[in-house]
Amino acid sequence: MTDQLIDGLYREGEPIADTKAPDVPVPEMWTRRKFDAALVNPANRRKLDVIIVGTGLAGASAGATLGEAGYNVKSFCYQDSPRRAHSIAAQGGINAAKNYKDDGDSVYRLFYDTEKGGDYRSRETNTYRLAEVSAGIIDQCVAQGVPFAREYGGLLDNRSFGGVQVSRTFYARGQTGQQLLIGAYQALERQIAAGTVQMFARHEMLELVVVDGRARGIIARDLVSGEIETHMADAVVLASGGYGNVFYLSTNAMGSNVTAAWRAHRKGAYFANPCYTQIHPTCIPQSGEHQSKLTLMSESLRNDGRIWVPKNAEDCDKDPRQIPPEDRDYYLERIYPAFGNLVPRDIASRQAKNMCDEGRGVGPEVDGVRRGVYLDFAAAIERMGEEAVRAKYGNLFEMYEQITGDNPYQVPMRIYPAVHYTMGGLWVDYDLEASIPGLFVAGEANFSDHGANRLGASALMQGLADGYFVLPNTIRAYLAKGPFEKVAEDHPDVQDARRSVSDRVERFLSVGGTRSVDSYHKELGKIMWEKCGMERTDAGLREAIEQVRALRQDFWDNVRVLGTADGLNQSLEKAGRVADFLEMGELMCIDALHRRESCGGHFRAESQTEDGEALRHDDEFAYVAAWEWGGDGGTPVLHKEDLTFKAIELKQRSYK
Amino acid sequence: MKLALSIWRQDGPRAKGRMVRYDIDGVSEDSSFLEMLDMLNEQLIEEGEEPVAFDSDCREGICGMCGVVVNGSAHGPERTTTCQLHMRSFKDGDEIVIEPWRADPFPVIKDLVVDRSAFDRIIQAGGFVSVNTGAAPDAHAVPVPKEHADRAFMAAECIGCGACVAACPNGSASLFMGAKITHLGELPQGQPERDARAVAMTEQHDHEGFGGCTNLGECTRACPKGIPLNVISQMNGDVRRAGYGHR
Numbered sequence: 001m002t003d004q005l006i007d008g009l010y011r012e013g014e015p016i017a018d019t020k021a022p023d024v025p026v027p028e029m030w031t032r033r034k035f036d037a038a039l040v041n042p043a044n045r046r047k048l049d050v051i052i053v054g055t056g057l058a059g060a061s062a063g064a065t066l067g068e069a070g071y072n073v074k075s076f077c078y079q080d081s082p083r084r085a086h087s088i089a090a091q092g093g094i095n096a097a098k099n100y101k102d103d104g105d106s107v108y109r110l111f112y113d114t115e116k117g118g119d120y121r122s123r124e125t126n127t128y129r130l131a132e133v134s135a136g137i138i139d140q141c142v143a144q145g146v147p148f149a150r151e152y153g154g155l156l157d158n159r160s161f162g163g164v165q166v167s168r169t170f171y172a173r174g175q176t177g178q179q180l181l182i183g184a185y186q187a188l189e190r191q192i193a194a195g196t197v198q199m200f201a202r203h204e205m206l207e208l209v210v211v212d213g214r215a216r217g218i219i220a221r222d223l224v225s226g227e228i229e230t231h232m233a234d235a236v237v238l239a240s241g242g243y244g245n246v247f248y249l250s251t252n253a254m255g256s257n258v259t260a261a262w263r264a265h266r267k268g269a270y271f272a273n274p275c276y277t278q279i280h281p282t283c284i285p286q287s288g289e290h291q292s293k294l295t296l297m298s299e300s301l302r303n304d305g306r307i308w309v310p311k312n313a314e315d316c317d318k319d320p321r322q323i324p325p326e327d328r329d330y331y332l333e334r335i336y337p338a339f340g341n342l343v344p345r346d347i348a349s350r351q352a353k354n355m356c357d358e359g360r361g362v363g364p365e366v367d368g369v370r371r372g373v374y375l376d377f378a379a380a381i382e383r384m385g386e387e388a389v390r391a392k393y394g395n396l397f398e399m400y401e402q403i404t405g406d407n408p409y410q411v412p413m414r415i416y417p418a419v420h421y422t423m424g425g426l427w428v429d430y431d432l433e434a435s436i437p438g439l440f441v442a443g444e445a446n447f448s449d450h451g452a453n454r455l456g457a458s459a460l461m462q463g464l465a466d467g468y469f470v471l472p473n474t475i476r477a478y479l480a481k482g483p484f485e486k487v488a489e490d491h492p493d494v495q496d497a498r499r500s501v502s503d504r505v506e507r508f509l510s511v512g513g514t515r516s517v518d519s520y521h522k523e524l525g526k527i528m529w530e531k532c533g534m535e536r537t538d539a540g541l542r543e544a545i546e547q548v549r550a551l552r553q554d555f556w557d558n559v560r561v562l563g564t565a566d567g568l569n570q571s572l573e574k575a576g577r578v579a580d581f582l583e584m585g586e587l588m589c590i591d592a593l594h595r596r597e598s599c600g601g602h603f604r605a606e607s608q609t610e611d612g613e614a615l616r617h618d619d620e621f622a623y624v625a626a627w628e629w630g631g632d633g634g635t636p637v638l639h640k641e642d643l644t645f646k647a648i649e650l651k652q653r654s655y656k
Numbered sequence: 657m658k659l660a661l662s663i664w665r666q667d668g669p670r671a672k673g674r675m676v677r678y679d680i681d682g683v684s685e686d687s688s689f690l691e692m693l694d695m696l697n698e699q700l701i702e703e704g705e706e707p708v709a710f711d712s713d714c715r716e717g718i719c720g721m722c723g724v725v726v727n728g729s730a731h732g733p734e735r736t737t738t739c740q741l742h743m744r745s746f747k748d749g750d751e752i753v754i755e756p757w758r759a760d761p762f763p764v765i766k767d768l769v770v771d772r773s774a775f776d777r778i779i780q781a782g783g784f785v786s787v788n789t790g791a792a793p794d795a796h797a798v799p800v801p802k803e804h805a806d807r808a809f810m811a812a813e814c815i816g817c818g819a820c821v822a823a824c825p826n827g828s829a830s831l832f833m834g835a836k837i838t839h840l841g842e843l844p845q846g847q848p849e850r851d852a853r854a855v856a857m858t859e860q861h862d863h864e865g866f867g868g869c870t871n872l873g874e875c876t877r878a879c880p881k882g883i884p885l886n887v888i889s890q891m892n893g894d895v896r897r898a899g900y901g902h903r
């Protein structure tokens with residue numbers, strides 16, 4: 001490690017690399033890895049305990065599969081039932097290289113699209129495997145009774161999603177996530193009934209237990225009784241979702257948080273690419289200060305809706321139906337004729353922001369700017385008929401009307417970008433193992449598959465790929481080395497972890513300040529959205545770091561958390577989550593500052609082409625930034641993992 | 657707008673509950689019902705009073721976690737989830753009574769939060785298809801006629817919120833169960849366990865202390881997902897079929 005402090009903010013440590021992908025050509029790796037991973041005799045499996053934090057697509061599928069295999073699984077979620085994990089909210093669909101449409105899809109093409117979509121900042125080997133196992137997901141889900149959309153002949157239907165030219169997306173109307181999660185949840189409940197999985201709902205993991213350098217358990221709080229519990233295991237899996245709620249307003253659920261990942265980070269797990277945030281182009285614009293979250297409209301709407309703003313700023317407050325076609329700017333179709341309204345999300349989002357910043361946005365003014373563009377179905381209704389549009393998008397149209405009070409069959413919808421998904425996450429190797437042995441990370445909580453940007457319908461695929469197929473195979477290589485020596489609950493490391501949780505809880509309750517937790521969260525969100533959101537600048541990020549630090553200081557001096565710790569206390573829960581976001585936000589800004597290139601969900605204003613497109617610098621930045629915790633009051637340490645490409649050629653991304 | 661709220665406050669599972677009145681002003685009609693409660697909570701914190709506990713997560717009408725009784729109706733006056741109920745459904749000066757779901761199998765945890773884990777135990781009894789990971793045939797191996805697929809989908813839309821139970825004078829969970837039994841019973845994949853599922857789930861339902869169905873239909877009127885009453889007939893049909901040894 002160099003001693004030199006870079007930018008006054010961080011140090012650079014030793015480079016790192018994945019050591020688990022077998023040294024064979026990329027298409028053969030997964031087969032080889034599965035074969036090489038040692039087996040665990042069925043009689044020994046029941047002696048092995050695995051903790052899984054999270055019951056979303058990644059956690060529920062992993063729990064069900066490991067339970068079926070006969071391991072002794074303990075599963076945790078903070079909601080009242082595993083069925084409520086945020087995967088439930090995904091609308092659009094799930095990709096798989098089935099080539100059911102015979103339109104030229106293949107494992108390689110899905111891999112290629114995912115790599116390119118991620119602006120070549122994901123790890124090739126993991127991404128290839130994702131495409132490879134994708135087809136099995138659909139088989140598994142159909143067998144579980146997931147009601148995917150079907151054609152009249154009884155076979156499955158597909159549609160295409162932003163950024164690709166094949167129809168490989170499987171969907172269940174606008175509720176794909178709901179239906180997939182119910183499938184995984186039911187498989188999990190089946191194992192609970194069978195006694196292989198023990199479920200701890202309304203439990204929140206607040207600390208990772210590391211003993212002799214290995215992950216050996218967690219400290220969780222029973223949110224109903226308030227009790228702080230110790231749970232020990234042979235391995236720990238985090239499937240705790242993304243951290244988009246650092247922005248306060250996002251499409252994530254209210255409870256989505258970074259705590260599980262952040263606590264593990266503080267115990268030594270590297271955090272990779274934290275600055276990569278996906279901004280989704282088709283959300284319902286914010287209507288005012290009261291707003292607690294933003295609602296996503298499925299990206300599938302872009303298949304038939306046309307996006308435009310008035311050509312003339314004077315027309316922005318007119319009824320859109322009164323603006324003649326020649327006075328409309330269908331800007332995506334104009335700038336990107338090959339992809340039109342189906343350009344990838346980062347491009348669609350940034351262009352929408354550009355239009356609004358230029359003064360051609362529509363809808364109500366928030367902070368002096370109209371933040372909205374039209375998504376217009378008039379042409380689709382004319383072409384397909386209102387009934388066909390209703391059959392395809394009916395529930396989304398109803399949802400829009402419910403929220404805005406406008407009828408989108410008559411008036412074009414208004415949309416605006418919102419934070420939606422985080423590509424960064426805990427660093428993992430090919431086995432999904434973090435930099436702490438025995439800690440595995442699955443789904444959105446890890447970083448490996450999406451690079452700087454995520455293609456539509458690929459997060460659901462990744463969650464289920466990790467949980468059903470990848471993790472159960474790789475974790476056995478680790479577990480085959482066990483059972484590990486039992487660690488007593490009075491081991492000093494366990495006691496320390498427990499104490500740090502109870503001290504924190506005490507501390508929140510004893511500050512006795514004047515400001516609510518939510519008010520801090522909102523303020524943090526504004527800083528992050530303005531300065532570490534869709535577009536970042538050197539100066540803005542430096543300011544943000546100062547502001548986040550000051551806000552964090554103020555939080556610990558002045559937060560007000562009422563009530564007690566011995567029962568349900570939602571303010572206390574929020575306080576813990578916001579405290580972690582206040583640390584996470586700073587790391588996101590540092591990561592964004594150090595990456596002086598634009599790629600995918602990271603647009604650095606200083607790095608753009610003459611016509612305003614993102615400009616990557618592959619010679620300098622084709623690496624994963626994996627951050628090591630530098631200690632309280634210390635500085636983070638950057639470890640670089642060079643990205644090497646063997647199965648694919650690294651190219652400039654162009655959608656023109 | 658300005659509102660007078662009467663809210664059920666209960667400190668814990670064993671504590672005695674009471675209705676407490678709060679006044680709130682400046683509520684935007686674009687805010688959702690839960691955002692209005694957020695606003696109340698900010699006000700309470702400011703005054704040094706513990707905020708009202710209520711459940712929510714997605715706030716998009718899909719996770720099924722939210723749910724309170726508003727002026728006597730489960731999820732309130734519109735046919736939607738509480739998080740998707742907007743304040744434009746109310747008028748300035750309205751008085752609103754807010755209570756938790758009431759049913760013996762859903763004990764109150766605190767204020768408006770209840771324990772619905774009985775639903776999970778009903779699913780554990782048989783609300784699944786027994787297929788291990790990796791054991792599935794190609795998805796196209798079994799075509800599903802569109803009418804069956806559509807009916808299965810309609811039933812699969814249940815979000816497990818519990819409004820049907822809260823609305824039912826008997827505290828029956830038949831709509832919730834009927835939805836799951838219909839979802840899986842309409843699909844070829846669900847056939848092998850169809851009879852056993854219906855019997856096991858109904859037994860668990862009764863064991864949890866939910867009441868019997870007397871076809872009053874309050875459940876479908878409250879259901880935010882529009883699950884129709886006929887899923888209950890389908891469930892009853894399956895139970896009968898199993899009872900008559902349809903083998």
Ligand SMILES: Cc1cc2nc3c(=O)[nH]c(=O)nc-3n(C[C@H](O)[C@H](O)[C@H](O)COP(=O)(O)OP(=O)(O)OC[C@H]3O[C@@H](n4cnc5c(N)ncnc54)[C@H](O)[C@@H]3O)c2cc1C
Pocket residue numbers: 053054055056057058059076077078079082084085086087088089090091092093094176177203204205206239240241242251252253256257259260296420421442443444445456457458459460461463
């Ligand atoms: C509105 C929306 C729409 C989307 N649409 C699509 C789409 O169409 N296609 C697509 O591919 N992707 C989509 N995505 C992305 C995708 O849904 C998510 O990335 C994915 O579902 C994440 O799954 P997960 O299992 O990793 O995490 P989640 O489903 O978020 O689950 C996290 C779990 O961790 C638990 N948890 C978290 N922290 C703790 C803790 N400290 N202690 C205990 N438990 C904890 C939670 O209780 C929960 O069970 C969408 C996302 C959103 C927000």
Ligand code: SF4
Pocket residue numbers: 813814815816817818819820821831832835875878879880881882883
């Ligand atoms: S049937 Fe309707 S009311 Fe009952 S739990 Fe399901 S969605 Fe809620």
Ligand code: FES
Pocket residue numbers: 711712713714715716717718719720721722723737738739740
């Ligand atoms: S909060 Fe998810 S349905 Fe209301």
